[in-house]
Amino acid sequence: MSPRQQRGAATIDRLLTSALQVFAASGQQGFTVHAVTKASGVSLGSLYHHFGSFDGLAAALYTRCMEELFDEMVTALHRTRTARTGIRAVVHAYLRFTEERPEAALFLHASAYSGYLVAHADQIRAAKVAKLGPIAQWLGPRMEAGEIAPLPEPLLEVLLLGPVAETARRWLSSTYDIDLAQAARVLPERIWRSLQPDPVPSNWPMP
Numbered sequence: 001m002s003p004r005q006q007r008g009a010a011t012i013d014r015l016l017t018s019a020l021q022v023f024a025a026s027g028q029q030g031f032t033v034h035a036v037t038k039a040s041g042v043s044l045g046s047l048y049h050h051f052g053s054f055d056g057l058a059a060a061l062y063t064r065c066m067e068e069l070f071d072e073m074v075t076a077l078h079r080t081r082t083a084r085t086g087i088r089a090v091v092h093a094y095l096r097f098t099e100e101r102p103e104a105a106l107f108l109h110a111s112a113y114s115g116y117l118v119a120h121a122d123q124i125r126a127a128k129v130a131k132l133g134p135i136a137q138w139l140g141p142r143m144e145a146g147e148i149a150p151l152p153e154p155l156l157e158v159l160l161l162g163p164v165a166e167t168a169r170r171w172l173s174s175t176y177d178i179d180l181a182q183a184a185r186v187l188p189e190r191i192w193r194s195l196q197p198d199p200v201p202s203n204w205p206m207p
Contacts, residue, residue, distance in 0.1 A: 012050050012060075014040050019061050024103035028110060031058075059120035062111050063127045065104040070131035072097045077138055083147035086138060087195055088188035091164050095184050098168040109169045132157065149197045159194050163187060 018040035023031045033054040037044050051057040076093035080086040098105040111117055117124060132153075139156065142148050151159070167183045170176035 011042055011046060015042050015047060015050065015057060016061050016064055019057060020103055020107060023107050055116035055119050058116040059124060061107065062117065063124055065108050067127060067131055068104060069097050069108065074134045077135060083142040084192050087160065087192040090160060091188040091191055092184060094164045094168065095180060098171060099180055102172060105168055106172045109172055146197055148195050160191060163191055
């Protein structure tokens, strides 16, 4: 990487880090281009040069937070051997990320209906597909072996990540009373059970 590229990468990192800090301190209303440029010390022109717009920066921040979450889950998954321990590890990793990185987790959940996600949907979708790939590759052989129910990938994702994502969203919100430690004890096994194949009926004809 040339010195110029290094400076550009450092500027991008400073903007994204400052943007997350601004969001954590001021919420959605205080998450503005002027607040981010002030906090980062980076000019408005430089922000637009690297991201095209403030929506572009917000979409890049969402992508970075999402990639960090998925990296945690994939790392945890690859430390396991069985389908059961893998599923449990993914759930634990999501909850641990939420607890240890609440500002990033909050940005992910608070962005659900934001305009910048719609405007950059293709970019974000491509990043998510790339991060889901290693999880799908790990689960695929176990599905073929009959250890996991043969489900379409979108439904598998819903059953695996839907309950834990909703738990995280509620824990991050002041509206609900969610005990994250209790969720970490209960959810991994419950989610694993939902992904197990249906038992073969006792009267099923033998081949």
